Amino acid sequence: MPVIERLAAREILDSRGRPTVEAACALKGGAQATASVPSGASTGAAEAMELRDGDPRRYGGLGCRTAAGNVTGPIQEAVRGREFATQAEFDAAIAALDGTQNKSRLGANAILAASLAFARAAAMTAGQPLWRYFADLAGGQPAALPRLTINLFSGGKHAGQQVAIQDVLIVPAAARTIDEALAVAYDVYYAAAKLILERYGMRLLRADEGGMAPPCRTPEEMMETALDAIRAAGYEPGVEVALALDVAASHFRCPGGYRLGGETLTSGQMIDRIRRWIDAYPLVSVEDGLAEDDWESWPDLCAAGGSRVLVVGDDLLCTNPARIGRAMRERSCNALLLKVNQIGTLTEALAAYRLARAAGWDVTISVRSGETEDHWAADLAVGWSGDQFKNGSITQSERLAKYNRLLAIEREVNLAVTLWPNRHGLASRVR
Ligand code: PGA
Ligand code: ZN
Numbered sequence: 001m002p003v004i005e006r007l008a009a010r011e012i013l014d015s016r017g018r019p020t021v022e023a024a025c026a027l028k029g030g031a032q033a034t035a036s037v038p039s040g041a042s043t044g045a046a047e048a049m050e051l052r053d054g055d056p057r058r059y060g061g062l063g064c065r066t067a068a069g070n071v072t073g074p075i076q077e078a079v080r081g082r083e084f085a086t087q088a089e090f091d092a093a094i095a096a097l098d099g100t101q102n103k104s105r106l107g108a109n110a111i112l113a114a115s116l117a118f119a120r121a122a123a124m125t126a127g128q129p130l131w132r133y134f135a136d137l138a139g140g141q142p143a144a145l146p147r148l149t150i151n152l153f154s155g156g157k158h159a160g161q162q163v164a165i166q167d168v169l170i171v172p173a174a175a176r177t178i179d180e181a182l183a184v185a186y187d188v189y190y191a192a193a194k195l196i197l198e199r200y201g202m203r204l205l206r207a208d209e210g211g212m213a214p215p216c217r218t219p220e221e222m223m224e225t226a227l228d229a230i231r232a233a234g235y236e237p238g239v240e241v242a243l244a245l246d247v248a249a250s251h252f253r254c255p256g257g258y259r260l261g262g263e264t265l266t267s268g269q270m271i272d273r274i275r276r277w278i279d280a281y282p283l284v285s286v287e288d289g290l291a292e293d294d295w296e297s298w299p300d301l302c303a304a305g306g307s308r309v310l311v312v313g314d315d316l317l318c319t320n321p322a323r324i325g326r327a328m329r330e331r332s333c334n335a336l337l338l339k340v341n342q343i344g345t346l347t348e349a350l351a352a353y354r355l356a357r358a359a360g361w362d363v364t365i366s367v368r369s370g371e372t373e374d375h376w377a378a379d380l381a382v383g384w385s386g387d388q389f390k391n392g393s394i395t396q397s398e399r400l401a402k403y404n405r406l407l408a409i410e411r412e413v414n415l416a417v418t419l420w421p422n423r424h425g426l427a428s429r430v431r
Pocket of ligand 2: 042246248287288314315
């Protein structure tokens with residue numbers, strides 16, 4: 001049984017050069033592990049709170065020394081020398097120590113770093129790879145590997161708002177292995193780079209998640225460009241490579257609706273627009289098509305698109321069981337975007353995951369736009385049988401750490417990538 005010998009943390013930097021927290025956990029018996037937490041930019045209002053130092057003279061107030069100090073100080077004091085039979089017991093102890101709804105006292109960044117470092121050390125003690133430890137937490141062994149959704153183009157908060165929508169992603173939907181999916185993504189990514197150089201005279205400049213940010217005037221132009229890149233790479237759109245969107249509509253909400261390009265759309269018009277996109281493009285998944293506070297319109301969006309695509313809630317749900325419960329009752333979505341740091345511990349994220357599964361929803365396991373070289377999210381995507389894994393693009397080492405980890409897991413297990421569509425009786429959009 002794991003007994004905590006030492007728990008400490010320090011401030012490190014994420015892929016945007018902003019501070020975040022890395023924790024180290026040592027258990028009696030010798031297992032020692034570290035884990036670091038990511039950070040979002042396009043955050044939901046209901047997310048657990050990252051604790052930042054607020055000192056304007058350091059990193060514009062974004063320092064994480066206080067959060068790291070909370071791990072080495074009060075969290076360690078509360079758990080050192082104690083035995084924790086399960087992840088749930090450990091997480092409950094540190095969440096109780098915080099005592100707030102949104103982890104604002106000790107910081108969700110401090111708490112999650114401790115939760116993950118404990119998980120990794122406990123897995124080592126048990127002689128398990130991390131993905132298997134996660135699978136045991138969720139109570140089942142994976143039957144398939146997640147399908148990749150790979151960021152091709154970004155707008156919105158990830159790329160200076162040249163287009164309101166946040167991400168156009170490619171989905172190598174016909175690939176049966178991670179290895180094959182990444183090779184397809186490479187072809188499409190570099191075909192797109194060539195194309196945007198020709199069309200926009202734009203060199204390969206990258207957005208936060210490693211996607212490109214061409215100066216498209218509209219979301220339609222961005223999706224058309226993605227389809228052209230797929231064709232230029234020698235693949236058939238909708239057959240070999242599909243598309244996914246993260247609309248991230250909370251971030252272009254305005255009084256009276258949504259500010260999309262030069263237009264202001266009501267919620268109903270926004271739903272019509274998304275329906276048109278689903279008709280026109282080989283989309284398999286549409287995330288945050290409406291804003292996090294537009295609860296009354298989400299059921300209409302789900303009714304309009306839910307039989308053809310995954311209607312995914314990110315900012316809407318914030319990996320929060322209470323919000324997921326509401327979305328289930330109101331039939332707001334048919335898929336959860338799961339980001340562990342939106343809620344703050346593995347155990348609470350697992351509760352969110354279980355609820356989504358009980359409702360028959362798909363689950364996309366997602367990283368954040370600010371990431372580190374840690375690759376626990378790849379293990380989580382496998383261990384919790386994510387239908388999709390959303391990890392940004394195929395450039396930048398913080399993304400590749402996860403893809404390379406998936407390649408390693410793929411060599412270890414003999415599993416194929418999950419088929420599309422695999423649930424709900426969704427009409428196949430990929431022939
Ligand atoms: P993030 O957003 O910048 O908050 O990580 C990613 C997303 O909206 O999915
Ligand atoms: Zn999102």
